[in-house]
Amino acid sequence: MVVQAELARRGYYRGPINGVIGSGSRRAIREFQAAEGLPITGRIDESLIRALRTGELSAPPEDTSITPFPSPTPSPPQHDSPPVALWVKGKEGQQVLSPFTGGIVDVSGFPPGSEARCPYSGKIFLVPTKP
Numbered sequence: 001m002v003v004q005a006e007l008a009r010r011g012y013y014r015g016p017i018n019g020v021i022g023s024g025s026r027r028a029i030r031e032f033q034a035a036e037g038l039p040i041t042g043r044i045d046e047s048l049i050r051a052l053r054t055g056e057l058s059a060p061p062e063d064t065s066i067t068p069f070p071s072p073t074p075s076p077p078q079h080d081s082p083p084v085a086l087w088v089k090g091k092e093g094q095q096v097l098s099p100f101t102g103g104i105v106d107v108s109g110f111p112p113g114s115e116a117r118c119p120y121s122g123k124i125f126l127v128p129t130k131p
Contacts (some may be wrong), residue, residue: 001017001018001019001100001101001121002052002100002101002102003021003025003029003044003048003049003052003099004017004018004019004021004025004028005017006052007025007028007029007032007052010032012028012029012031012032012035013025013028014028015028019100019121019123021044021083021099026042026043027042029041029042029043029044029048030042032048032051032052033047033048033051036051038051043083043084044083044084044086044099045084045086046086049086049097081126082115082123082124082125082126083099083100083125083126084099084125084126084127084128085097085098085099085105085107085116085125085126085127085128086099086128087128088104093108094106094107094108095107096116096125096127096128098118098120098121098125099118099125100118100120100121100123100125101118101120101121103118103119103120105118105119105120107127110127111127112127112128112129112130113126113127113129114126114127115127
């Protein structure tokens with residue numbers, strides 16, 4: 001939710017701030033990455049977190065699109081893979097930063113690549129594979 005909130009504050013994200021990284025969040029991430037000269041992946045990674053933590057406002061993209069009317073029938077929920085957490089520097093293999101809250105989560109005993117539940121948000125994330 002921290003990433004969505006920061007992207008919204010900077011004018012890149014306009015969806016619900018709920019910790020679900022769907023197509024709107026990924027689009028906002030890609031637009032922010034492009035504006036900041038970062039590798040454009042659409043994923044939450046260390047370079048994105050570092051750039052968002054600088055606190056400097058970059059110019060948001062111009063919205064040249066026309067917002068369509070909502071569909072009369074709701075679309076089915078998207079089943080995206082869980083986001084990957086980031087290792088806490090010096091605590092690789094033991095602690096990660098929650099991709100939802102930015103809080104530190106102890107993942108001792110979780111094999112790399114496995115799913116873990118964020119104790120702060122209750123949402124599932126993936127333990128990074130490489131420290």
